[in-house]
Every structure is written in C-alpha cells, then in structure tokens.
Amino acid sequence: MFISKLIKKLTLTAASSLVSLIFLAPGEASAASLVNGGFAGSFNGWQTIGDASIQSFESVGIDPTEGDFQALLSTTSRTDDNFNLSGVDAADVSDLEIFLGLKSGSLDSLRNSGLFPVEEGTAIKQTFTAEAGSTLNFDFNFLTDEFANSADFNTFAFFTLNNTANKLADTFSNLISSTFFDQETGYGTFSTVLSETGTYTLAFGVVDVGESYATAVSIDNVRIVPSNVVKVPEPSSVLGIFECGVLVVGFGLLKRQQTKSSKAVNL
Numbered sequence: 001m002f003i004s005k006l007i008k009k010l011t012l013t014a015a016s017s018l019v020s021l022i023f024l025a026p027g028e029a030s031a032a033s034l035v036n037g038g039f040a041g042s043f044n045g046w047q048t049i050g051d052a053s054i055q056s057f058e059s060v061g062i063d064p065t066e067g068d069f070q071a072l073l074s075t076t077s078r079t080d081d082n083f084n085l086s087g088v089d090a091a092d093v094s095d096l097e098i099f100l101g102l103k104s105g106s107l108d109s110l111r112n113s114g115l116f117p118v119e120e121g122t123a124i125k126q127t128f129t130a131e132a133g134s135t136l137n138f139d140f141n142f143l144t145d146e147f148a149n150s151a152d153f154n155t156f157a158f159f160t161l162n163n164t165a166n167k168l169a170d171t172f173s174n175l176i177s178s179t180f181f182d183q184e185t186g187y188g189t190f191s192t193v194l195s196e197t198g199t200y201t202l203a204f205g206v207v208d209v210g211e212s213y214a215t216a217v218s219i220d221n222v223r224i225v226p227s228n229v230v231k232v233p234e235p236s237s238v239l240g241i242f243e244c245g246v247l248v249v250g251f252g253l254l255k256r257q258q259t260k261s262s263k264a265v266n267l
C-alpha cells in the first residue's frame with residue numbers, strides 16, 4: 001500500500017515537473033506588463049526605428065508630462081536639416097510598415113489629402129500583457145515646422161495597437177506656437193479601454209509626406225490603469241457587518257485606490 005502511494009506521488013511529482021518544463025520552455029515569448037512608459041532616461045523596454053531620442057525640457061524646451069524625460073520621434077534624416085537628434089536617419093515608409101507589422105500602404109492610407117505620398121519617419125514599439133477592462137493612457141505632443149492646414153504636405157503622428165494604425169494629429173490639428181518647432185498641439189492625453197485579456201503591441205510614430213518640413217511627436221506617461229478597483233463599503237454599513245480588523249484593511253485599500261486614481265489623472 002505504502003509503495004503504491006509512493007509510486008503515485010513520484011509519478012505526480014514527475015508529471016508536474018514536466019508541466020512546468022513545458023510552460024517554461026526556453027524561447028517562449030513571455031510578455032509582461034508595460035515597462036518604462038515614462039522614458040526614464042532610456043528606451044529600455046522599447047524597440048525603435050529611425051530618429052528616436054530621449055529628451056528633457058533642458059534639451060528641447062518641451063516639458064515632459066512625467067518625470068524629467070520623454071520620447072521624441074522625428075521625420076528627419078541627417079541630410080534633411082538640423083533636427084535629427086539621434087544620429088540615425090528616419091526610416092523609409094516600407095521599413096516602418098514592416099517594423100510595425102502593417103500591410104504595405106497602411107500608413108499612406110491614413111493620409112487623407114494631398115498630392116504626395118508618405119515617405120519616411122520614425123517609430124517605437126513595446127509588447128505587453130494587460131487584463132480586460134484596463135485602460136491604456138498616453139500623452140502626446142505633435143510638433144511641426146510644416147504650415148498649418150497643409151493639404152499637400154499633411155505630415156502626421158500616429159499610434160498602432162495590435163497592427164491597426166490610427167492617426168493622432170496632423171497639420172489640420174489645433175496648433176499653437178512652439179519653441180523647438182514652429183508649431184505644436186501641446187501635450188494631450190489619449191485613452192482607450194482594452195477589451196480583452198491578452199498580449200498587446202503598442203507603437204507610436206511620425207511620418208513626413210512629400211518634401212514636408214521637419215515634424216516630430218513627443219510621447220510620455222504611457223500607462224495601463226487596471227479596472228479591478230476594489231469597491232469599499234460605506235463606513236457606516238461596514239461597522240454593522242465586519243470586524244474592526246477588516247475595516248482597517250478596507251480603509252487601507254481605499255487610500256491606495258485614491259492615490260492610484262489621482263496619479264492616473266494627474267498630468
């Protein structure tokens with residue numbers, strides 16, 4: 001009896017080890033939560049193509065919305081003008097589309113006016129996992145030396161989520177004067193709810209159109225806000241139902257949630 005139990009136990013142990021090995025097999029992509037959404041001095045966690053750099057207020061006169069640094073992506077190659085900041089040329093549109101997992105022509109289809117096609121630009125991307133119902137938020141500032149409402153040179157910034165491209169801003173957006181470029185939108189926040197639990201690839205980019213003037217987008221404070229906010233009962237009803245110890249835990253959670261919420265909207 002003892003022997004058979006021992007054999008059964010050993011078999012189960014071996015089986016569970018095998019399961020562990022299967023799930024931890026090397027080479028498996030193990031996407032994790034989004035990291036370095038504030039671009040804290042580097043592109044750690046992000047992949048880049050083209051003229052992508054980390055910039056501070058001191059370096060470009062654009063105030064990041066989180067911490068001391070932000071990502072700045074531009075449409076410029078080193079021979080274009082003086083705005084190339086990374087020493088890496090902007091990438092040809094076909095290379096950008098491959099990097100972003102987009103079908104050929106996808107970026108040009110976002111350009112809804114004008115004579116000239118999308119030519120080159122810059123993008124960054126990161127793959128992460130998120131729970132259904134969580135909210136993706138990020139801050140962006142579109143900057144350009146192109147003329148406002150430039151139909152033929154309507155350079156633009158965009159983001160992609162799981163290989164679908166969406167325009168963020170172009171020369172028809174509301175622009176104000178800028179210090180580093182001629183005009184900018186100023187930082188705004190984009191938010192979208194992630195409907196499914198799973199793996200997401202998020203990318204940001206900017207492209208020029210024909211011989212348009214230098215354009216850029218700065219990105220900061222990319223963050224995922226979970227939806228699983230624990231609802232804490234009103235203190236009056238808690239007193240009638242729960243022990244004092246539970247009440248203390250409840251208030252602790254409430255305080256944490258409030259801190260989290262205020263962080264999420266504090267731009």
Ligand SMILES: [Ca+2]
Nearest residue numbers: 038066067069
């Ligand atoms: Ca930052």
Ligand SMILES: [Ca+2]
Nearest residue numbers: 075076077208
């Ligand atoms: Ca260019």
